[in-house]
Amino acid sequence: MHPSSVRVRFAPSPTGYLHVGGVRTALFNWLYARKTGGKFVLRIEDTDIERNKEEATQIIIDGLKWCGLDWDEGPDVGGPYGPYYQSQRMGRYREVGEQLVKSGRAYWAKKESGGPPPEWRIEKLKKEGKWDEDWARAAADPNPALYLKPDLKGRSEMAFDDAVKGRIAKPAATWMEEDGKTARDFVIMRGNGMPVYNFACVVDDVDMKISHAIRGDDHVENTFRQLFVYEALDHKPPVFAHLPMIFNEEGKKISKRRDPVAITLYQNCGLLPEAFVNFEALLGWSPGDEREMMPLQEITKEFSLDRIKASPAQFALKRKRPPPVPAGGATTDPAIEAQIVEWLAECLVGSKLEWLNGEYMKKLSLDELLARVAPFLAKCGYDLSDKAPGWLKAVLALGQERTKTLKQLAEKCSLFFKAPETLDPKAVEKFLKKNDGLALLKEVRGILARVAEWSAPALEQALQSFSEQKQRKFGDVAQPIRVAVVGVAASPPIHDTLYLLGQRETLRRIDAALAAVS
RNA sequence: GUCCCUGUCGUCUAGUGGCCUAGGACAGGGGCCUUUCAAGCCCCCAACCCGGGUUCGAAUCCCGGCAGGGACGCCA
Numbered sequence: 001m002h003p004s005s006v007r008v009r010f011a012p013s014p015t016g017y018l019h020v021g022g023v024r025t026a027l028f029n030w031l032y033a034r035k036t037g038g039k040f041v042l043r044i045e046d047t048d049i050e051r052n053k054e055e056a057t058q059i060i061i062d063g064l065k066w067c068g069l070d071w072d073e074g075p076d077v078g079g080p081y082g083p084y085y086q087s088q089r090m091g092r093y094r095e096v097g098e099q100l101v102k103s104g105r106a107y108w109a110k111k112e113s114g115g116p117p118p119e120w121r122i123e124k125l126k127k128e129g130k131w132d133e134d135w136a137r138a139a140a141d142p143n144p145a146l147y148l149k150p151d152l153k154g155r156s157e158m159a160f161d162d163a164v165k166g167r168i169a170k171p172a173a174t175w176m177e178e179d180g181k182t183a184r185d186f187v188i189m190r191g192n193g194m195p196v197y198n199f200a201c202v203v204d205d206v207d208m209k210i211s212h213a214i215r216g217d218d219h220v221e222n223t224f225r226q227l228f229v230y231e232a233l234d235h236k237p238p239v240f241a242h243l244p245m246i247f248n249e250e251g252k253k254i255s256k257r258r259d260p261v262a263i264t265l266y267q268n269c270g271l272l273p274e275a276f277v278n279f280e281a282l283l284g285w286s287p288g289d290e291r292e293m294m295p296l297q298e299i300t301k302e303f304s305l306d307r308i309k310a311s312p313a314q315f316a317l318k319r320k321r322p323p324p325v326p327a328g329g330a331t332t333d334p335a336i337e338a339q340i341v342e343w344l345a346e347c348l349v350g351s352k353l354e355w356l357n358g359e360y361m362k363k364l365s366l367d368e369l370l371a372r373v374a375p376f377l378a379k380c381g382y383d384l385s386d387k388a389p390g391w392l393k394a395v396l397a398l399g400q401e402r403t404k405t406l407k408q409l410a411e412k413c414s415l416f417f418k419a420p421e422t423l424d425p426k427a428v429e430k431f432l433k434k435n436d437g438l439a440l441l442k443e444v445r446g447i448l449a450r451v452a453e454w455s456a457p458a459l460e461q462a463l464q465s466f467s468e469q470k471q472r473k474f475g476d477v478a479q480p481i482r483v484a485v486v487g488v489a490a491s492p493p494i495h496d497t498l499y500l501l502g503q504r505e506t507l508r509r510i511d512a513a514l515a516a517v518s
Numbered sequence: 519g520u521c522c523c524u525g526u527c528g529u530c531u532a533g534u535g536g537c538c539u540a541g542g543a544c545a546g547g548g549g550c551c552u553u554u555c556a557a558g559c560c561c562c563c564a565a566c567c568c569g570g571g572u573u574c575g576a577a578u579c580c581c582g583g584c585a586g587g588g589a590c591g592c593c594a
Contacts, residue, residue, distance in 0.1 A: 013594050045594060111592075120519055121590080145592050165523070174521060174590090190592035197594050220522065221589040244524080251586060279530090282543095286531055290542045309531085312587065316529045318545080352530060352544040362557085402556045431554095463553090478553040490555035 006038025007211045010064075010071075011201070013045045014056030018063030019261035020315060021216060021246050021254060024280045028243060029214045030069045031281070031303040041208055042074030045201070046087045047194055053087070063263050067277050068296055073208075081208040086200050093195040096203050096233070097146050097188065105232035106188065108144040143191030148199075150175050150228040152183045158224050163212070163241035163305045170224060186225060198222055202229040205238060214241040214305075217312070218253070241305050244284050245312040254315060258323065260344045268341045269348055270376055270407030272364075275357035283313040293359050317347035345407055358404030366393040369400060369409075376410035382417045395500055398492040416500055419509050420487025423516060427489040430479075432517050437480040440470070444481060445510045454503045460495035484513035 010026040012018070033040035042064070044057050061076060073079025083089060100106035152172050159169035175184050188199035195203070201222075205213065220242050230237040248259045255261070266276055278294055286309075287294065287302045294302075324339040348354045364372065370393055377384060384392065395416050396409065403409040431437045444466060451462050467477040478494040485506060491497050498506050 011594090015594090047594080118519075124590095141592065143592095168522070170521065187592045192592080194592080196592065201594090217523075218588060219594095222594095242523090245588070247587080249529085253588070282530065284530095288532070290532075292530090292543050311524050313531090314529060316544090318529095350545055355544055398556095401558095467553090473553075475553040482554065488555090492555075494553060 004037040004039075005211055006033060006036040007041065007209050008033050008038060008214055009041040009043050009205070009208065009210050011043040011045050011204075011215075012060050014053055014060060016056045016059060017256075017262040017264065018060050019254075019256065020263060020266075020280065021261070022060075023063070023067055023263055023277075024246065024283060025215055025243060026064055026069055027067065027277060027280055028241075028285070028308070029212075030071075031300055032212065032214060032305060033072075034300045035303045038211070039072040040070075041079070041081075041210070042071040042076075042084060043204060043208070044075055044085045044087075045197070046085055047197070047200055053085075057085075059264075066263070066267060066273050068273055086195075086204065089200070089204065090194070092207065093189065093200055093203055094193065097195070097199075100148065100188075100232055101146070103232070106146050106148045107185075109147055110144045111141070111191075141191035145187045145191045146189035147185040148188045148228060148232060149185050150183045150225075151231055152176065158227060160223060160227060160237070160240060162220075163214075163239055164244070164308045165220075165242055165310045168220060168223075174224075175228075186228075188229065198225045199229060202226050202233070206230075206233060206235050210238050212239045212241060212305075214243065217242045217245045241308070244309060246283060247312050247314045249314055249316050249319065251314070259315075260317070260323070260340060260347075265337070265341055265344050268337070268407075269345045270373075270405035270409070271348075271353070271357050272360045272372065272406070275353070275360040278360075279353045279356050283315065284309050293356060316351060317344070318350050319347050321346075345405070348405065354404045361404065361406070361409070362400060364400075366396055366400075369393075369396050373406045373409050376406045377413065380410050380414065380417075382410075382413070391500065394496075398496055398500070402492070415486045415491065415497070419505075419512065420485075422487065423483060423513060424488045427483045427487075428517060431483045431489065432480055432513075435476055437476075437483075438514070438517065440472070440477055441480040441484055441510065442514065443470075444477060445507065445514070448498070448503070448510070449507055451503070454499065456495045456499040459498050460493075463495065481510070485509045 008029040010022075010029050012022050012026075030040050032038070042061075044053075044060070046053050046057075057075060061074075064071070071077065073081065073084065075084040078084075097106065101108070152175060155172045157169045157171050158175075159167055162168050173180055176182060177184050186198075187196055189195050204210075223240055223242075227237055245253050248254045260266075263276070267273075274295060277296055278299070281294070281296075281299050282292070285303070285307055287299075288307060291298075321343070323343050324336070361369070370389070373396065374384070395413055399409045399412045403412050432441065444463070447462055447466055448459075451458065463477055463481075464474065467474045470477070479489065481498070482491050482494055483489060485491075485497065485501065501509070
């Protein structure tokens with residue numbers, strides 16, 4: 001087999017977090033590279049961000065790794081077409097800029113006094129709080145900027161074939177002045193000598209021999225401008241594939257303003273990366289049959305660009321209450337992050353993502369499960385150091401079927417780590433105060449104190465024969481114990497629960513309950 | 519405002535002119551099992567945005583509406 005000429009890239013800007021949309025873009029690029037035997041490149045688009053670049057890049061790298069994605073070339077691993085930070089490629093952009101000046105496709109000029117921006121734009125900028133920043137800054141820049149002249153001669157429209165959406169065309173007039181004849185030139189390098197996104201992106205994609213640009217739908221408009229740059233450079237553009245947007249439950253593009261987009265949030269909710277990635281892959285792509293649960297490897301086998309949907313998908317959460325302020329994006333404040341995580345965990349309940357995660361959790365071996373859940377147990381404050389691994393795994397085995405996230409699992413284990421602080425009054429009423437509950441519990445306590453062998457089967461046997469002897473339903477015996485021992489009316493099977501609690505702790509809790517209720 | 523894109527159950531989707539009284543999954547409702555909670559199994563509810571064409575036949579093709587979204591920076 002010939003080495004594939006497919007080269008794709010994920011080019012995030014280091015904003016301090018990796019968001020769910022970015023993960024999907026990265027994922028689809030990765031899938032296409034792995035499917036075709038091509039190369040996957042990571043490039044950091046940091047032309048406009050000054051602060052914490054290193055740290056922010058690391059966050060992206062960590063996030064991608066968590067998702068199980070790897071790259072063949074990138075800032076950390078290097079590669080033949082580096083550097084992979086745009087901030088380190090400035091010389092190259094200037095070089096290409098000069099080249100365009102020489103070939104007559106671009107020119108330096110001062111900002112034309114085009115008057116103030118239109119009303120609708122001012123409104124938008126103000127709404128986003130950007131009116132004072134970038135816009136004003138740029139307007140104030142006295143230095144000449146580099147303008148590219150789009151080639152519109154003899155053209156009525158510009159078009160390209162998108163691998164997802166098919167042919168996309170726009171009338172040439174879009175890039176013309178009011179007169180409908182003169183092309184409207186656009187800036188490719190700022191007055192301060194920094195390249196503009198649409199320019200840097202093309203220069204890099206050319207240099208890095210990118211064959212397919214797989215990116216978000218919101219770049220469709222950029223594509224046309226980039227096409228002009230490719231033309232000016234006399235270079236064949238890559239195949240473009242625009243992924244549909246990811247919407248929130250309001251049908252709007254997810255945003256860090258109000259949606260939980262940082263993937264660390266999902267990590268901290270106790271989601272497994274394999275489930276998260278599986279879920280994201282299914283947002284806009286499907287294998288064409290009825291498979292839902294597909295590990296990355298299996299998706300890779302089936303992946304193709306032409307099975308990507310053109311319509312947007314909702315990343316549906318079930319919001320029961322509004323997000324705590326500041327809403328759901330990235331934050332560096334652990335206390336706020338914790339609040340958002342709590343909120344997100346609630347929103348996840350009943351979602352397909354949660355269900356899928358539960359499915360993956362059930363497939364995990366107990367050893368794996370233990371390794372994954374350990375950080376969450378630690379976060380709950382449970383001391384694992386004096387616990388036997390066998391015991392821990394037995395506890396997890398009980399939780400594995402009953403929970404859908406690692407966070408839930410850790411929290412569900414609490415009954416084995418600490419006695420209930422209070423007994424649920426409703427449960428007490430129903431199972432202890434009625435139906436001879438207390439009396440039965442007292443008797444059972446005696447039996448449990450004298451049981452010969454403290455094992456799950458022996459306990460089950462003992463309780464079973466006790467209920468038979470009393471001519472009661474098993475539940476009449478089990479429920480009072482359950483309430484006494486865990487404080488609520490629900491738990492894993494009673495014999496398993498008691499066994500793992502141990503005899504001493506079981507008796508201690510029953511005594512405490514008897515004292516509290518009598 | 520201009521341009522572009524999209525429109526199948528509440529949600530993710532299958533569907534590329536007849537296999538469609540539209541399939542699967544999540545959620546919801548009900549049942550079985552059962553010591554509770556889960557899990558598992560079974561059943562139910564639930565959609566082709568609207569209107570015109572084309573065709574023997576349309577969710578699928580065409581046109582027109584409507585609705586939603588996106589983009590329009592010396593942000594990326």
